[in-house]
Amino acid sequence: MTxxxxxxxxxxxxxxxxxxxxxxxxxxxxxxxxxxxxxVMVEESTDWSALRTTISINVSTGDNQHSxxxxxxxxxxxxxxxxxxxxYLAYQTKxxxxxxxxxxxxxxxxxxxxxxxxxxxxxDTQVLVSPRPNxxxxxxxxxxxxxxxxxxxxxxxxxxxKPVIHMAVALLARERGETGGTSTAEYFTIADKYLSDAxxxxxxxxxxxxIFRTI
Numbered sequence: 001m002t003x004x005x006x007x008x009x010x011x012x013x014x015x016x017x018x019x020x021x022x023x024x025x026x027x028x029x030x031x032x033x034x035x036x037x038x039x040v041m042v043e044e045s046t047d048w049s050a051l052r053t054t055i056s057i058n059v060s061t062g063d064n065q066h067s068x069x070x071x072x073x074x075x076x077x078x079x080x081x082x083x084x085x086x087x088y089l090a091y092q093t094k095x096x097x098x099x100x101x102x103x104x105x106x107x108x109x110x111x112x113x114x115x116x117x118x119x120x121x122x123x124d125t126q127v128l129v130s131p132r133p134n135x136x137x138x139x140x141x142x143x144x145x146x147x148x149x150x151x152x153x154x155x156x157x158x159x160x161x162k163p164v165i166h167m168a169v170a171l172l173a174r175e176r177g178e179t180g181g182t183s184t185a186e187y188f189t190i191a192d193k194y195l196s197d198a199x200x201x202x203x204x205x206x207x208x209x210x211i212f213r214t215i
Contacts, residue, residue, distance in 0.1 A: 001161040004153040007031055009165045014172060022153055031172065036149050038167035038191075042159050043146050046199045047076065049206070050158040051146060056083075057139045059111065064132045067120045068141060075125050076144040084137040085110045089129070100130050108134040160198040166191035 001009075008018040010031055019028045043051065057066045068075055080089035092113045100106070111129035120126050129139065147158045157164060170187035203210060 001157050002153065003032075003035070003150040003155040003157070006035055006150075006157060006161060006165055006168075009161075010035060010168045010172065013165070013169045014176075022151075031168070032150070034171045034175070035164065035168045037171060038164045039147070039150065039157065039159065041167055042163045042195060042198075044074075045163075045195060046202065047078070047144050047206075047209075048159050049202055051144050052078070053143060053145050055141045055143055055145075057141070059129065059133045059137050059139060061133055061135055062108075064111070064129050065117060065126060066129065066139070067122070067124045067126050068143060069122075069124055071125055071143060071145050072123055072148075073119055073125055074146050078142040078144065080114055080139065080141045082111055082137060083140050087112065089114045089139065091115065092130070097128055097130060107131040110134075110137060111139060160194075160202075163191060163195040163198050166194050 003022055004019075007022050007028065011018055011028075016027070019025065021028070022032050023029055055068050055071065057068075059066060068077075077091075080091075081087065082089060087110075089111060090113050092115050094115050094117075096113075097115050107130070109131040111131060111133055113130045114127045117126040117128045127141075150157065166187070170184060170191045173182070173187045174184045
């Protein structure tokens with residue numbers, strides 16, 4: 001669903017006039033702010049299938065610092081692997097990496113480990129890999145990549161639209177203070193119901209992630 005369609009869905013539920021542009025008025029811009037707030041809440045509620053993607057990184061000899069391009073700082077790594085060597089990358093702590101880089105002799109070889117290393121100049125998450133690559137290799141990071149803020153009429157929402165619409169209505173109803181019959185608490189209850197249903201449907205696509213084993 002497009003950003004403009006979402007906004008008009010919200011406006012109708014608030015008994016407001018529809019708009020032809022998401023920046024048509026000051027009120028429309030405020031509604032847009034709350035829609036984006038609701039989007040963030042929904043995005044961070046679970047690991048949505050629609051937000052799953054793979055970042056491929058081509059590493060060169062001696063280069064052990066790389067960026068997850070386009071992911072910003074709000075990213076979750078589900079798994080990582082060395083595609084060239086056909087092996088998974090294991091997470092290690094920054095202290096472990098400091099030991100490898102500064103306290104021990106630096107080893108070179110095919111990367112087997114990774115850790116997070118702040119942000120680059122574009123605001124994207126950086127990772128360190130170890131051992132330091134001794135040849136060109138391809139690494140793959142399966143991540144949860146949150147969508148950028150909706151700004152244009154035709155921007156398409158990736159996560160389910162119903163929870164976002166009803167969460168935005170609830171937030172706007174709380175801000176306005178009156179809604180003509182439905183309390184703010186009821187709106188939040190409705191939004192939570194849509195969200196829990198959407199999570200249940202999406203979780204069924206990844207049943208292996210719902211299995212818990214005792215160790």
